[in-house]
Amino acid sequence: xxxxxxxxxxxxxxxxxxxxxxxxxxxxxxxxxxxxxxxxxxxxxxxxxxxxxxxxxxxxxxxxxxxxxxxxxxxxxxxxxxxxxxxxxxxxxxxxxxxxxxxxxxxxxxxxxxxxxxxxxxxxxxxxxxxxxxxxxxxxxxxxxxxxxxxxxxxxxxxxxxxxxxxxxxxxxxxxxxxxxxxxxxxxxxxxxxxxxxxxxxxxxxxxxxxxxxxxxxxxxxxxxxxxxxxxxxxxxxxxxxxxxxxxxxxxxxxxxxxxxxxxxxxxxxxxxxxxxxxxxxxxxxxxxxxxxxxxxxxxxxxxxxxxxxxxxxxxxxxxxxxxxxxxxxxxxxxxxxxxxxxxxxxxxxxxxxxxxxxxxxxxxxxxxxxxxxxxxxxxxxxxxxxxxxxxxxxxxxxxxxxxxxxxxxx
Numbered sequence: 137x138x139x140x141x142x143x144x145x146x147x148x149x150x151x152x153x154x155x156x157x158x159x160x161x162x163x164x165x166x167x168x169x170x171x172x173x174x175x176x177x178x179x180x181x182x183x184x185x186x187x188x189x190x191x192x193x194x195x196x197x198x199x200x201x202x203x204x205x206x207x208x209x210x211x212x213x214x215x216x217x218x219x220x221x222x223x224x225x226x227x228x229x230x231x232x233x234x235x236x237x238x239x240x241x242x243x244x245x246x247x248x249x250x251x252x253x254x255x256x257x258x259x260x261x262x263x264x265x266x267x268x269x270x271x272x273x274x275x276x277x278x279x280x281x282x283x284x285x286x287x288x289x290x291x292x293x294x295x296x297x298x299x300x301x302x303x304x305x306x307x308x309x310x311x312x313x314x315x316x317x318x319x320x321x322x323x324x325x326x327x328x329x330x331x332x333x334x335x336x337x338x339x340x341x342x343x344x345x346x347x348x349x350x351x352x353x354x355x356x357x358x359x360x361x362x363x364x365x366x367x368x369x370x371x372x373x374x375x376x377x378x379x380x381x382x383x384x385x386x387x388x389x390x391x392x393x394x395x396x397x398x399x400x401x402x403x404x405x406x407x408x409x410x411x412x413x414x415x416x417x418x419x420x421x422x423x424x425x426x427x428x429x430x431x432x433x434x435x436x437x438x439x440x441x442x443x444x445x446x447x448x449x450x451x452x453x454x455x456x457x458x459x460x461x462x463x464x465x466x467x468x469x470x471x472x473x474x475x476x477x478x479x480x481x482x483x484x485x486x487x488x489x490x491x492x493x494x495x496x497x498x499x500x501x502x503x504x505x506x507x508x509x510x511x512x513x514x515x516x517x518x519x520x521x522x523x524x525x526x527x528x529x530x531x532x533x534x535x536x537x538x539x540x541x542x543x544x545x546x547x
Contacts, residue, residue: 168295171492172417172439173451173473174267176513177247179216179542183498183511184455185469187433189421190371192361194544195249198262198303201373201421202315203359206258206305208251209546216247216509216542221268228531230523231287232279242270244296246540256307264299264319286334293327299355311364317357321377325349339399341392352380353414367425377414384408413442415476431457439476446476455496462502469496473515480520485529490519492534505547511540 168174176182178196188197192204195214223240230236249262271293279287298321305315331343359373388404416439423433435453453471460466473492480489494515501508518533 168267168269170446170476171473172415172437172449172476173471173492174536175221175246175265175538176471176496176540177216177264177266179214179247179498179509179511179540179544180457180467180500182216182246182513182538182540183467183469183496183500183509184433184457185453185471185494185496187421187423187435187453187455187469187471189359189373189419189435190361190369190423191421191431191433192359192371195251195260195262196247198249198260198317199247199264199266199299199357201359201361201371201419202260202303202317202357203305203313203361203373204315204371205251205260205303206256206307206313206315207361208253208258210251211253212251212544212546214247214249214251214542214544215245216540220537220539222538223269223534223536225534226532227521227523228533230530231277232281234277234279236523237275238271239273240269240271242268244268247542258305258307258315260303260305260317262299262301262303262317262319265296266299267295267297267323269293269295283336284333285336288332289329290331291327291329293325293329295323295325297321297323301355303357305359311362313361315357315359315361317355317359319355319357321351321353321355323349323351323353325351335393337393339393341399342390343392344387344389346385346387348385349383351382351412354378354380369423371419371421371423373417373419373421375417375419379412379414382410382412384410415439415442415446415448429459431455441476445478447478449474449476465500465502467496467498467500467511470494471496471515473517475519480522480529485520485522488519488521488523488532490517490521490532490534492517492536494536498540505545507544509540509542509544511542513538513540 176186177199181188181196188200192201193207197204221242225238227236251260274290277287299319301319303317307313327347329345333341355377357375361371363369386406391401394400419437421435433455437451439449451472455469457467475489477489492515496513498511515536520529521532
């Protein structure tokens with residue numbers, strides 16, 4: 137049935153619209169699985185651009201480098217939320233002369249963690265949301281090409297990854313610690329899209345698609361942290377992910393006009409499983425205190441591609457922290473979020489390719505037993521996309537903004 141449906145589309149001069157929205161849209165929405173820093177985790181770490189591998193001395197260290205929690209000051213409970221997270225993606229002149237815009241806005245708990253110390257041994261349990269997207273859109277376009285007069289699209293999509301698991305760190309000495317984190321990851325992706333086309337000849341056509349993806353995996357993090365001399369720190373973290381299961385359910389329906397001017401319909405339902413190889417992540421971080429009140433840090437995150445159609449990428453992060461006094465601190469950060477897909481050329485592009493860079497800013501207020509953090513993360517990028525799947529390359533750009541809110545309690 138899927139072959140029959142695609143054959144009908146190819147008979148029409150306006151086939152590019154169907155191919156774009158009905159076949160390629162899912163791949164474009166899933167583009168963020170090829171970026172590895174869509175949401176920065178934690179409060180202090182996020183407002184330092186994610187440059188935290190050589191620091192990691194609070195509960196969010198279980199995500200960046202589990203060895204770092206060995207140097208936490210005491211037992212603690214931490215929680216952070218992206219009070220507002222939005223992403224806007226634009227594809228230039230993708231529908232006739234119209235730009236196609238995709239907007240995502242979500243509010244989510246980003247991180248929750250607890251630390252308990254047992255002498256030289258430190259244990260932690262963490263709940264982490266490293267990626268989240270929610271879209272609700274209703275858009276009407278005037279096309280006026282040879283076949284289509286107006287085009288209406290209504291869609292809803294959700295894509296969120298959740299991680300839960302324990303971490304353990306052991307302090308071998310005052311300057312050296314090792315740690316391991318074991319997480320179970322669950323990703324759920326849902327997308328429903330309805331399209332209505334008003335044709336030049338007065339007829340109308342309707343298309344509907346629904347995709348659901350469920351993905352379960354195991355994430356292992358092995359970390360080391362060393363202070364060869366005061367006040368210099370080195371951190372190393374290796375992340376290895378293995379797939380448990382990946383299931384996709386796809387439903388498509390269409391009522392369209394065939395070449396004889398007759399309205400015909402087609403329905404498809406497909407359920408299948410997929411294999412997936414995740415990239416191996418190796419993160420190296422360095423940090424130093426040039427003064428007792430100033431911290432500078434840098435991370436290099438290398439991702440070795442798990443699939444042949446992807447490439448190795450290296451992301452960078454820089455962070456700074458300044459304690460104005462014992463009760464107030466401000467932070468700055470810079471980070472990259474590069475795309476793991478192959479580079480686009482003038483005639484070839486693997487659906488899309490966009491590299492992102494971002495800046496962060498944060499403020500924390502401290503008491504003897506607690507802290508409060510408010511911060512912002514902003515990133516932008518420009519790239520190319522082959523949205524029709526036929527070698528037609530269009531420009532694209534993306535902006536993302538996150539408002540971070542967090543609280544921590546030490547006891």
